[in-house]
Structure formats: structure tokens, C-alpha cells
Amino acid sequence: MAQSIDFATPPSAPAWQRWLVFSPAARIVIYAALVFVAGYLVHAALPMSGWTGLAASPAQHAFARMTAELVPTVLGYLVLVLLIERRPVRELSLPAVVTRGLPGFIGGVVLFSTVVGLLWLLGSYHVLGVNPNVDWLPAVLIGGIGAGISEEVLTRGVLFRVVEEGLGTWWALVISAAFFGIAHIFNPGATWWSSLAIAIEAGILLALVFHVTGSLWSCIGLHAAWNITQGTIYGIPVSGDRADGWLVSTLTGPDWLSGGAFGAEASVVALATCSLVSLALLIIALCGKTIVPPSWRRNKA
Numbered sequence: 591m592a593q594s595i596d597f598a599t600p601p602s603a604p605a606w607q608r609w610l611v612f613s614p615a616a617r618i619v620i621y622a623a624l625v626f627v628a629g630y631l632v633h634a635a636l637p638m639s640g641w642t643g644l645a646a647s648p649a650q651h652a653f654a655r656m657t658a659e660l661v662p663t664v665l666g667y668l669v670l671v672l673l674i675e676r677r678p679v680r681e682l683s684l685p686a687v688v689t690r691g692l693p694g695f696i697g698g699v700v701l702f703s704t705v706v707g708l709l710w711l712l713g714s715y716h717v718l719g720v721n722p723n724v725d726w727l728p729a730v731l732i733g734g735i736g737a738g739i740s741e742e743v744l745t746r747g748v749l750f751r752v753v754e755e756g757l758g759t760w761w762a763l764v765i766s767a768a769f770f771g772i773a774h775i776f777n778p779g780a781t782w783w784s785s786l787a788i789a790i791e792a793g794i795l796l797a798l799v800f801h802v803t804g805s806l807w808s809c810i811g812l813h814a815a816w817n818i819t820q821g822t823i824y825g826i827p828v829s830g831d832r833a834d835g836w837l838v839s840t841l842t843g844p845d846w847l848s849g850g851a852f853g854a855e856a857s858v859v860a861l862a863t864c865s866l867v868s869l870a871l872l873i874i875a876l877c878g879k880t881i882v883p884p885s886w887r888r889n890k891a
Contacts, residue, residue, distance in 0.1 A: 729818070742796065
């Protein structure tokens with residue numbers, strides 16, 4: 591498998607377009623502007639749906655929040671790819687929902703279940719009971735589907751992919767992972783350690799999943815499954831946010847083991863488990879020679 595990138599500046603583009611439209615920095619700025627404008631319009635329109643009022647049900651509130659997350663990020667991405675980059679949106683092709691997204695989802699369930707199993711063996715995870723009447727829909731819509739799609743489109747589809755085109759794979763991994771970790775610093779119970787853990791275990795892992803598969807659905811499936819399995823099934827806080835799960839549970843022990851108030855994502859168990867998967871993906875990338883060098887080295891070659 592040869593190294594490849596999704597977009598290359600058209601050879602006939604004038605100099606001003608190369609800098610102000612097609613350069614990696616310009617496209618990131620354009621995407622941010624598109625998301626800002628679309629987000630403003632969506633937030634202005636949502637009250638008319640009745641989903642945000644006091645009389646709205648929890649499910650309607652969840653649909654409203656999911657819409658506010660999804661529409662700006664996905665619409666901005668489609669405009670960026672179709673109108674600026676002028677190429678098919680291969681990384682979000684609908685058939686890949688099954689061929690890439692479903693395996694990613696299964697992998698996410700297995701991965702987080704492995705983390706929970708290890709925490710249980712180490713005496714940190716305890717099941718106190720079962721809550722069969724848990725209202726799972728809001729968490730699945732917001733923390734699963736909404737966060738899975740919007741965060742992956744933004745962090746892997748735009749930031750990692752576009753930075754990789756300019757600075758190469760190594761810098762794209764570092765920058766996108768750092769951004770992902772810092773983005774979680776304001777979550778409930780967050781610390782600098784939890785942000786570092788998120789950056790390494792999720793930021794690097796999901797970027798490598800995208801690099802190896804070339805599909806955002808793989809990342810979306812894994813991300814959504816991780817959140818849903820963590821909160822809705824095992825009842826563990828998702829990135830610091832309280833979760834009502836099918837299992838009523840608690841985490842005990844030192845923060846480095848349990849993750850503290852932030853949840854299992856700040857545990858060294860999650861960090862080590864995800865790092866092993868990341869290492870396997872990195873070996874696949876190195877053996878397949880898919881690591882993309884910086885643009886100046888590609889141009890020189």
C-alpha cells in the first residue's frame with residue numbers, strides 16, 4: 591500500500607488561490623468559518639422546532655443537541671470537500687457505514703469492555719445493581735451518535751487529514767491528538783492528566799484508525815461504541831459527564847487506576863490498552879509504507 595493523500599492543489603491554480611483557498615491552513619480556517627456560520631443558523635432555527643422549550647421531552651432535547659452538533663460540522667465538511675477540494679467524499683461514503691462503521695463499532699465495544707474487564711480484575715470496577723428502566727436514548731443520541739460523528743469529522747476528517755497533507759503523518763498525529771486532549775480539559779472532573787490520557791489513548795488511536803482505513807466511518811463507529819458502552823452499558827462517566835447505565839456501578843482505588851471523577855478514560859488501564867492497539871496500527875502503517883512525509887519533501891521528490 592503506497593502513501594497517499596486525498597487532495598492535491600490543482601496545478602493550474604493561481605498563486606493567490608494556492609495560499610488563500612487550497613493551502614492546509616486556509617482550508618482549516620474556511621472550515622471553521624463554515625461551522626461558525628452554520629452553527630449560528632442552526633441555533634437560531636432550533637427554537638422553532640419546539641425541541642428546546644420547557645415542554646419538550648428529554649428525547650426532543652437530545653435530538654436538538656444532536657442536531658446542533660451534527661449539522662454545522664457535517665455540512666461544513668461537505669462544503670469543504672465538494673466545493674473547495676472538488677472531490678468525492680470517499681471517507682464518508684454511505685456503503686462504508688456497514689463495511690467500515692459496523693466493524694469499528696464492534697471494535698469499540700470490545701475495546702472498552704476489555705478496559706472494564708481489566709479494571710474489574712484489578713478490583714477497581716464494581717457492579718452495584720442493574721437498572722433495566724434506564725433512559726438510554728438521550729445518551730446514545732448525544733454522547734454516541736452526535737459526539738461520534740461531529741468530533742471525528744472535525745478532528746480526524748479536517749484537522750488530521752489536512753495537517754497530514756501539509757506537515758506529514760507524524761505532525762498530524764501530534765497536533766490532532768493534542769487538540770483532542772485540550773478540547774476535553776473543560777469537562778467535569780478534568781485534569782491535565784485526563785487530557786493527556788485522552789490525547790494519547792483516543793487522539794492517537796482514532797487518527798491511526800483513519801490513516802490505516804481511510805474511512806471516517808471506522809473512527810465514528812469506534813468512537814460512538816466507546817461512549818455508548820462506557821456510559822449506557824457500564825454506567826461509567828463519559829469524559830467526566832455523569833452516566834446512567836444499564837449497570838449501576840462505581841470505580842474505586844487511586845485515581846491513576848480508577849480514573850477518578852473523570853472516569854475510566856483517565857485510568858492507566860485505558861491508556862495502556864488503547865496504546866497497544868495504536869502500536870499495532872502504527873506497525874501496519876509502517877509495514878504498508880503509508881506514512882506521508884511533509885509536503886516539501888514530497889515536492890522535492
